[in-house]
Amino acid sequence: xxxxxxxxxxxxxxxxxxxxxxxxxxxxxxxxxxxxxxxxxxxxxxxxxxxxxxxxxxxxxxxxxxxxxxxxxxxxxxxxxxxxxxxxxxxxxxxxxxxxxxxxxxxxxxxxxxxxxxxxxxxxxxxxxxxxxxxxxxxxxxxxxxxxxxxxxxxxxxxxxxxxxxxxxxxxxxxxxxxxxxxxxxxxxxxxxxxxxxxxxxxxxxxxxxxxxxxxxxxxxxxxxxxxxxxxxxxxxxxxxxxxxxxxxxxxxxxxxxxxxxxxxxxxxxxxxxxxxxxxxxxxxxxxxx
Amino acid sequence: xxxxxxxxxxxxxxxxxxxxxxxxxxxxxxxxxxxxxxxxxxxxxxxxxxxxxxxxxxxxxxxxxxxxxxxxxxxxxxxxxxxxxxxxxxxxxxxxxxxxxxxxxxxxxxxxxxxxxxxxxxxxxxxxxxxxxxxxxxxxxxxxxxxxxxxxxxxxxxxx
Ligand SMILES: Cc1cc2nc3c(=O)[nH]c(=O)nc-3n(C[C@H](O)[C@H](O)[C@H](O)COP(=O)(O)OP(=O)(O)OC[C@H]3O[C@@H](n4cnc5c(N)ncnc54)[C@H](O)[C@@H]3O)c2cc1C
Numbered sequence: 067x068x069x070x071x072x073x074x075x076x077x078x079x080x081x082x083x084x085x086x087x088x089x090x091x092x093x094x095x096x097x098x099x100x101x102x103x104x105x106x107x108x109x110x111x112x113x114x115x116x117x118x119x120x121x122x123x124x125x126x127x128x129x130x131x132x133x134x135x136x137x138x139x140x141x142x143x144x145x146x147x148x149x150x151x152x153x154x155x156x157x158x159x160x161x162x163x164x165x166x167x168x169x170x171x172x173x174x175x176x177x178x179x180x181x182x183x184x185x186x187x188x189x190x191x192x193x194x195x196x197x198x199x200x201x202x203x204x205x206x207x208x209x210x211x212x213x214x215x216x217x218x219x220x221x222x223x224x225x226x227x228x229x230x231x232x233x234x235x236x237x238x239x240x241x242x243x244x245x246x247x248x249x250x251x252x253x254x255x256x257x258x259x260x261x262x263x264x265x266x267x268x269x270x271x272x273x274x275x276x277x278x279x280x281x282x283x284x285x286x287x288x289x290x291x292x293x294x295x296x297x298x299x300x301x302x303x304x305x306x307x308x309x310x311x312x313x314x315x316x317x318x319x320x321x322x323x324x325x326x327x328x329x330x331x332x333x334x335x336x337x338x339x340x341x342x343x344x345x346x347x348x349x350x351x352x353x354x355x356x
Numbered sequence: 357x358x359x360x361x362x363x364x365x366x367x368x369x370x371x372x373x374x375x376x377x378x379x380x381x382x383x384x385x386x387x388x389x390x391x392x393x394x395x396x397x398x399x400x401x402x403x404x405x406x407x408x409x410x411x412x413x414x415x416x417x418x419x420x421x422x423x424x425x426x427x428x429x430x431x432x433x434x435x436x437x438x439x440x441x442x443x444x445x446x447x448x449x450x451x452x453x454x455x456x457x458x459x460x461x462x463x464x465x466x467x468x469x470x471x472x473x474x475x476x477x478x479x480x481x482x483x484x485x486x487x488x489x490x491x492x493x494x495x496x497x498x499x500x501x502x503x504x505x506x507x508x509x510x511x512x513x514x515x516x
Contacts, residue, residue, distance in 0.1 A: 067400070069357050072377030072424045093422065097402055100380065100420045104400030113377075117425050141414070165490020166468065168402060170414040171421070253489035254403065 068106045074115040078230075081116050082203045086226045088112040094137060095171035097164070098180045122175070122230065125149060130236045136175025136229040141166075143174065152236050154349075155190040155262040158245035162186055165254050175229040178214065181221045181286070182256075188215065188287040189262035190245050193277035194234035202227040215286040239274055240353055241266040242346030246338050250325060257282045258326040259334045263342045265297070267350060273297045278310065278343075282325075283318035283335050290317040293339065302347045311340035362427040366391070367436025373423075381426045382407045382418035385433060393434035393463040394418055397492070405491035408464035409433050415471035417490070434463035437470070445515070446470055449508035455500040465491040469505045478509055 073088060075081035085092065090112025093099045102108040116122065122137035125146045132152050134143075143149055143160040150157050163169055163177075163186050177187045178198065191211050198214045200207050203226060211232070216222050223229070237243075243264040249255025260281040266274040276297035281287040292313040300306045320331035363372040366389060373388045380400065385391045395406035400419045407418040410432040437444035446466050449455070456462050465488060472479055472487035479487070484505045488498065 067378045067380070069378055071358050072360055072422065074424055074427065093425070096420050096422060096425065100422065101401055103378070104380075104419075113422070115422070115425050164402070165405065166471070166487055167405060167408055167415050167417045167420075167490045170411075170416050 068103050068108060070103070070110060071112045072115065073112070075119055078119055078121045078201075081114060081119055081228065082201065082226070084114045085228065086203045088114065089225065090114045092116050092179070092228055094173045094176045095139065097168055097172040098176060098182075116228070124231075127152075127236065130238070131233050132236055133231050133233045134174055135231045136173060136178075138174045140164075140169035140172050140174075144169070153190065153194060153234070153243075155193060155243040155245040155264065156187060159186040159190045159247070159260070159262065162245075162247050162249075168254075174232065178211070178232070179221055179223065179229055181215050181217070181219050183218050183284065183286055184257040184260065184282040185287065186245075186247060186257060186260055186281070189260055189279035189281045190243075191232060191234070192279035192287060192289050193243065193262045193264040195277070196232045196234040198232050199230040200227050201230045206230070208233075212286075212289070218285050237264070237266055239266040239268060240350055242348070242350035242353070244342045244345040244349065246342045246345070248334050248338055256325065259283055259320075259331055259338055261335065261338045261342050263339070263346050265302070265343070265346045265350060267302070271301055273300050273302065276310075278314065278339060280314060280318060280335055280339070283320040283331050285319075288317060290314040290339075292316040297343075302350065304344070307343040307347060308340055311336050311343060314339050360424050362423055364426045364428065365430040367432060375423055377422065377424055379423045380419050381409070381411075381421040381423055381431070384423040384426075385409070385418060385431070391433050391435050395460055395463065397460060403492070404461070404464075405468065406461050406464045408467045408491060410467055410471050410474075413471070413474065415468045415487075415490075432467065432470075434466060437466070444470070445511045446473070446505070446508040449504040449511065450501070453500050453504040453507060455496055455504040457495040461491055461493045461496075465493065465501055469501075469508070473505070473509055473512065478513060479505070481506070 091110035093113045122135040124135040140160040247260040278290045278293040293310040296310040320328045361374045397406040398404035
């Protein structure tokens, strides 16, 4: 294990002060930090523990806006009726992360800040048009998620700045949403490809503003504007869903790595998107019957 | 590195230790508190589950918790399960069902199962599988472990 000094914060104020004074980095659930630190590759010599800052662990709504604090764990997400209703793809993603041991510790803020191209919560958050609230001593800013993720394992966070929470609008129309992940096995697998979709329907039963987002197929998780354009204004039929799935090829740039080749990823991305779209469409139909 | 002093509850007893901050809960339990039932098999990757302990009611990998993060918290290890020399029903069921061969993954698997039963006293087989999905076993296999957890759940419901 690499060497570092350790400070624990009990409040948000204290966290921001300790980070500013020490030049250290946050440790939340530690499920990425400690794997990296035990390999000797975590880029910090001071860790500031955020795991007991209660103010950052919440799921709530004000008006039409849903907010999730950065310290919210996967287990918290899975237990939330509000998220099951308003962000089903995010809940589906949380259920696939690691094992119960990982889900009890790992946090949403950590998944964002870690900025893995395969991070499972990231495509669902992109389909929700989520914004991220960043705070540091003496300032805060709110950015769309896509602007926070600037490269593989790179974010735009400044020194001393933390992720406070994410926010998204409660879907106003009947919406089908789904998340699917292809891994090398069922449990405990990092995605070879993951995909989230949302299909909101207008009053005439046409797709309003669809969202399709994929992970592990580009330097950061990406939306597929081409697939979204194919879906726009269409009615739900399998032909449209299939054409949309094929259109993701224009928006991805996968690489070959230990988990899969670029070619395999391209094929998997199309098939996984097609399945996710059909699942979302099926949800809407069932919702309409209910 | 500046040492830190940490007070935590381990198997119901308050323990205070002074140690270097880059120690994980896993190694603090093993080296500072002499509780060697908690195992290290994957070397701090969170992949194998052999270091599973119960932290404030939840199964976690002790290799991915810094000792400083455990300050003020409550930890249950395998050593805390037997009461007055009587094995816990899960321990009995693992023995009786033949769910133990080499035994290296057993403490972690039993604690993962205990965290499940503490919250869901009569789990489905799927819930048992899910609860054990982070615990790698490479000799016994899972069928007997699942049977053992089911059996312990039944025993415990009769005892109630
Ligand atoms: C066995 C195992 C399985 C896993 N499986 C998956 C999986 O299936 N899918 C997946 O996506 N991930 C997986 N992961 C990775 C990991 O669990 C997630 O990325 C998790 O969400 C990280 O959260 P954390 O709280 O543990 O972050 P930490 O490890 O504490 O931190 C991660 C990074 O984020 C920074 N950070 C944390 N919180 C904040 C904050 N509020 N503000 C600013 N910076 C912050 C830290 O400084 C660090 O750089 C797995 C990990 C393990 C060990």
